[in-house]
Amino acid sequence: MTTAFDLAQHLNPQTAWLWGTLLTLLCYVAAKTINRRLPRLPLVVIAIALTISALMICHWPYEPYNQAVSPLFTRLLGYATVALAIPLATIRFDQLPIKRLARLLGLATLMGGLLPMSLAYLFHLSEPTILAFATRAVTTPIALNIAALIHSPLTLVSFIVILSGLIGAALSPIILRNINDERAAGLAMGLAAHAIGTAQAWQRSAIAGEYAALGMAINGVLTALWVIPVFA
């Protein structure tokens, strides 16, 4: 019987990225098909479940899979980040109540860091873990740079950032079910669940996506501006 370890060894390192990408693409396309039939189930949840299942079926451990696809997907994440500029540029700020928007953004940046840090302190978690929560609501590239400057553990920071994005994106249809303003729903998703929330907001609607991008970008910059001087 072929074990997981054996199979990982038999994969050609030069073509492993291709198989990994094809497997991920297949899972994503299948998730989209399922999501069309079950729109209440978030696409991100279906896609993750299918990817994990596919890796288990193929006896492909996560580490070598991630190692194989990481160079390509890191690039894709970069392109997705840059692509957010266009919806940001189309937003008409002259139609927005700037003062109230600024108040909301100010609240979000402070609460995004201070609320989880306070809870971590109350739960008697270690100091590096408490610091790692400072960037919970910030998109990964900014979070990792802040983490390096405030000396918080990078692995834990990326875990916290990605998982909180995942939780926000997966449960947003339930939490925001009574929010019928797409701008409000999008902004909330971008502020609370950064890039993964923004990607999920685009599944909801184009307007939600635009406002999620706005929330994510501004929250990232604002958080960097106060977290670094306070904790560095």
Place this chain on the structure above:
Amino acid sequence: MTLLKTTEDATSTALTAQSIKTGTDWRMLFVVILIIVVIRESCVWVMGQFGYANLGNLVGLFLLLGLALAYRHITGRIPTRLVAANAMILKESLFAFLPICAGTGLLMLHLGQEGLRILAIMTFCTLFSLWLYGRLAKRWL
């Protein structure tokens, strides 16, 4: 004037949504991808020269934002075809997050005692923030 702007925005959004649902503007999609790739790769390279290659994506975001705002300032609006093609890319951007999300999902299955407390804090903070921001944004925007 405000009504005119609102109508213009609504038309633009409707067109974007329609483009996503119906045909694919392959030529514009190629142009947008080319713009994004060139800007991102250039920014990563430039930032790499300063030792901050991982900030390249964000610098790329702000560079493209500056260029798009300048274009909008000069011509009055960003072409709907470009916005629609870009929206299509963003709609499918969830794909790029899949491997990293799958890893986090797997890691969640193997959490220790401190890990469970971290998970509880994250779940509460994320969902409470989402709920609060949603309600405040609905009232304030």
